[in-house]
Amino acid sequence: MAEPVITLTTDFGLRSPYAAAMKGVILGINPQARVIDLSHSIPPQDLRQAAFFLRHAVPYFPADVIHVVVVDPGVGTERALLYVKTGSHQLLVPDNGCWTVLADQARESLTVIRLTQLAYWRCPVSATFHGRDILAPAAAHLSLGVDPARLGVVVTEWVGLETASLAWNAEGMRGEVVFVDDFGNLITNIPAEFLVRLATPPKVVQVGERMVRLSWVETYGQAGPGTVVGLVGSGGTFEIAVAQGNAARQLAADMGTPVLVVVEG
Amino acid sequence: MAEPVITLTTDFGLRSPYAAAMKGVILGINPQARVIDLSHSIPPQDLRQAAFFLRHAVPYFPADVIHVVVVDPGVGTERALLYVKTGSHQLLVPDNGCWTVLADQARESLTVIRLTQLAYWRCPVSATFHGRDILAPAAAHLSLGVDPARLGVVVTEWVGLETASLAWNAEGMRGEVVFVDDFGNLITNIPAEFLVRLATPPKVVQVGERMVRLSWVETYGQAGPGTVVGLVGSGGTFEIAVAQGNAARQLAADMGTPVLVVVEG
Amino acid sequence: MAEPVITLTTDFGLRSPYAAAMKGVILGINPQARVIDLSHSIPPQDLRQAAFFLRHAVPYFPADVIHVVVVDPGVGTERALLYVKTGSHQLLVPDNGCWTVLADQARESLTVIRLTQLAYWRCPVSATFHGRDILAPAAAHLSLGVDPARLGVVVTEWVGLETASLAWNAEGMRGEVVFVDDFGNLITNIPAEFLVRLATPPKVVQVGERMVRLSWVETYGQAGPGTVVGLVGSGGTFEIAVAQGNAARQLAADMGTPVLVVVEG
Numbered sequence: 001m002a003e004p005v006i007t008l009t010t011d012f013g014l015r016s017p018y019a020a021a022m023k024g025v026i027l028g029i030n031p032q033a034r035v036i037d038l039s040h041s042i043p044p045q046d047l048r049q050a051a052f053f054l055r056h057a058v059p060y061f062p063a064d065v066i067h068v069v070v071v072d073p074g075v076g077t078e079r080a081l082l083y084v085k086t087g088s089h090q091l092l093v094p095d096n097g098c099w100t101v102l103a104d105q106a107r108e109s110l111t112v113i114r115l116t117q118l119a120y121w122r123c124p125v126s127a128t129f130h131g132r133d134i135l136a137p138a139a140a141h142l143s144l145g146v147d148p149a150r151l152g153v154v155v156t157e158w159v160g161l162e163t164a165s166l167a168w169n170a171e172g173m174r175g176e177v178v179f180v181d182d183f184g185n186l187i188t189n190i191p192a193e194f195l196v197r198l199a200t201p202p203k204v205v206q207v208g209e210r211m212v213r214l215s216w217v218e219t220y221g222q223a224g225p226g227t228v229v230g231l232v233g234s235g236g237t238f239e240i241a242v243a244q245g246n247a248a249r250q251l252a253a254d255m256g257t258p259v260l261v262v263v264e265g
Numbered sequence: 266m267a268e269p270v271i272t273l274t275t276d277f278g279l280r281s282p283y284a285a286a287m288k289g290v291i292l293g294i295n296p297q298a299r300v301i302d303l304s305h306s307i308p309p310q311d312l313r314q315a316a317f318f319l320r321h322a323v324p325y326f327p328a329d330v331i332h333v334v335v336v337d338p339g340v341g342t343e344r345a346l347l348y349v350k351t352g353s354h355q356l357l358v359p360d361n362g363c364w365t366v367l368a369d370q371a372r373e374s375l376t377v378i379r380l381t382q383l384a385y386w387r388c389p390v391s392a393t394f395h396g397r398d399i400l401a402p403a404a405a406h407l408s409l410g411v412d413p414a415r416l417g418v419v420v421t422e423w424v425g426l427e428t429a430s431l432a433w434n435a436e437g438m439r440g441e442v443v444f445v446d447d448f449g450n451l452i453t454n455i456p457a458e459f460l461v462r463l464a465t466p467p468k469v470v471q472v473g474e475r476m477v478r479l480s481w482v483e484t485y486g487q488a489g490p491g492t493v494v495g496l497v498g499s500g501g502t503f504e505i506a507v508a509q510g511n512a513a514r515q516l517a518a519d520m521g522t523p524v525l526v527v528v529e530g
Numbered sequence: 531m532a533e534p535v536i537t538l539t540t541d542f543g544l545r546s547p548y549a550a551a552m553k554g555v556i557l558g559i560n561p562q563a564r565v566i567d568l569s570h571s572i573p574p575q576d577l578r579q580a581a582f583f584l585r586h587a588v589p590y591f592p593a594d595v596i597h598v599v600v601v602d603p604g605v606g607t608e609r610a611l612l613y614v615k616t617g618s619h620q621l622l623v624p625d626n627g628c629w630t631v632l633a634d635q636a637r638e639s640l641t642v643i644r645l646t647q648l649a650y651w652r653c654p655v656s657a658t659f660h661g662r663d664i665l666a667p668a669a670a671h672l673s674l675g676v677d678p679a680r681l682g683v684v685v686t687e688w689v690g691l692e693t694a695s696l697a698w699n700a701e702g703m704r705g706e707v708v709f710v711d712d713f714g715n716l717i718t719n720i721p722a723e724f725l726v727r728l729a730t731p732p733k734v735v736q737v738g739e740r741m742v743r744l745s746w747v748e749t750y751g752q753a754g755p756g757t758v759v760g761l762v763g764s765g766g767t768f769e770i771a772v773a774q775g776n777a778a779r780q781l782a783a784d785m786g787t788p789v790l791v792v793v794e795g
Binding site for chain 1: 542543552555557558564574605607659662
């Protein structure tokens with residue numbers, strides 16, 4: 001049988017010993033667990049970026065994997081820590097909404113448990129590092145076969161996350177840049193389903209204050225170098241790129257920049 | 266039985282093939298070994314940062330894990346390479362003092378062996394990459410069950426590391442910033458034991474040249490945004506943070522900045 | 531028996547969910563596979579840097595490891611995706627030449643297969659993320675024991691990569707900086723074999739426009755701080771360093787900077 005897998009997604013950065021400490025705690029409880037880094041470079045305390053990351057990483061994993069997420073601006077306050085099972089995915093995560101994007105497709109099969117059972121925590125618990133002292137040990141115990149129900153109490157309310165704005169009006173579909181990847185591609189929250197319903201692909205898009213003419217392509221390489229292109233990205237939303245270039249730089253755009261897909265008469 | 270675990274902590278950075286080469290060497294000798302990255306982003310040749318990292322990462326790991334550390338400004342000189350067993354922790358590390366913080370709690374159970382047995386090294390050994398050619402193969406052989414005593418000769422002297430200054434005087438406790446994490450929190454070397462002995466929590470701290478009034482909290486979230494707070498950090502020392510902000514930027518502090526906890530009355 | 535190992539080398543960076551998605555896809559097909567990160571910090575779409583990385587990482591791995599490489603400026607165009615077996619090394623890689631450095635030593639035992647069998651791909655295949663949708667699943671199927679011949683058709687032509695220039699003339703050996711590591715060391719493409727044939731070690735080197743006097747050493751630590759030194763690096767080529775300093779900064783050199791080893795008399 002395959003060994004249990006625990007993934008880590010944090011905003012700890014790479015110089016800090018925090019992620020290493022979590023790995024040590026996990027292996028101390030379950031030496032068989034395999035720990036896989038997803039990212040430790042979520043921008044500090046940026047819940048929206050954490051949500052985007054989880055939305056585009058977790059669904060590709062098989063069932064039984066346990067995803068530990070530590071982007072936790074409220075550490076040490078009264079905010080809860082949760083075990084979440086949504087569809088086939090399991091997460092251990094602070095109650096700050098960054099995981100709720102994963103529940104949209106699976107409301108019917110959602111279990112949320114507030115972690116209360118100190119027996120599965122490190123002792124003592126520090127006030128500022130619940131990732132190491134609560135979430136990591138809880139994940140390790142789960143990976144040993146502990147029933148999630150034993151970790152705490154089922155809850156039916158949790159914190160939501162204000163999602164990026166998305167609205168349809170007379171001019172077209174208005175959304176925003178929700179991620180800029182290392183290639184400078186602008187990933188928006190405008191769904192492919194909207195674009196495929198258009199009679200013709202969009203030719204003009206407003207990025208921030210700027211009106212931009214774009215070539216509609218299926219992939220980056222279909223246009224000449226420097227051309228601004230529009231396409232459906234690998235995550236299923238509208239994406240703006242510059243062939244062999246950097247759209248974020250060229251269009252002076254960043255996360256949060258409003259994007260309007262102009263629909264012609 | 267769980268597979269043997271080897272961790273890597275280096276200053277190689279992420280673009281270089283050096284850490285990858287070490288992983289290949291380890292797997293070539295022991296395909297069962299599990300290699301876990303702790304960090305490859307220790308600042309280049311910064312032994313104090315390496316020491317801080319090890320101090321706050323290694324103790325969380327279970328016994329039997331082998332920690333390979335390659336922060337090695339003296340590579341290729343006469344400096345020794347060591348196998349260290351301190352308490353339940355095993356390290357393979359250059360003789361430069363970065364590991365000695367781990368020995369403070371465990372002097373009684375300390376074994377240090379200078380690596381001399383070429384049979385456990387790659388051949389030929391390059392003059393500039395002992396991590397790949399000596400430490401990685403030694404770790405892999407250990408993970409196969411080789412007795413550490415066969416790697417070389419027991420030594421009773423090794424290089425120390427000048428630790429950050431810490432002194433008590435009429436004004437209070439004077440230490441320094443020993444780490445700035447990715448949140449901008451200032452972690453000092455002033456121990457929690459000192460703080461808990463005070464009649465009242467400190468209200469004023471001097472950071473560099475600057476006198477700073479602070480609110481004493483148990484965790485970041487207990488003060489309003491922008492407030493400078495003092496607390497005991499997750500590593501057990503005095504830490505200065507700014508609630509929902511960045512203390513390093515706001516107080517113009519960095520590693521090495523002197524910190525004085527002012528004691529009143 | 532050891533579990534199958536799949537390594538990942540990409541230019542995705544650390545903030546993006548792309549590498550995480552690939553890990554999920556692999557584990558979904560083969561939960562036993564062990565996924566090892568080599569680097570996700572290859573400079574975006576930089577094939578030469580990818581080639582340098584592979585050249586100095588892959589040869590250290592044992593046979594049977596599967597190396598997935600996603601530096602893919604041509605994603606979605608007609609460029610092929612390849613399975614390559616060169617000597618004992620297996621790669622899954624876009625047909626852009628970044629792997630061909632590994633074939634130089636092993637032309638006799640080279641198998642190249644163009645991936646055509648959709649049965650081993652995710653469905654549907656996105657136009658912009660073949661790493662996730664084709665290479666990762668192909669690697670996972672291989673790790674389950676699928677015969678590479680079933681992935682596609684053998685090809686005998688592939689894209690090459692223009693390598694860095696290297697020429698011998700009256701003045702000496704002219705090459706270039708092919709990598710600058712995190713220590714600022716300048717790694718050139720001038721082979722050690724050339725240097726050892728010289729009557730005396732080189733004393734002067736031209737780096738860009740600058741004539742530099744250097745001390746020939748075997749390792750960084752043999753010269754006083756700030757001294758410019760020349761040596762044979764751990765990858766077997768001529769390397770310029772500054773003892774306890776940063777040669778790239780001190781000599782204003784970067785990747786691609788021409789280097790002339792001046793041969794006297």
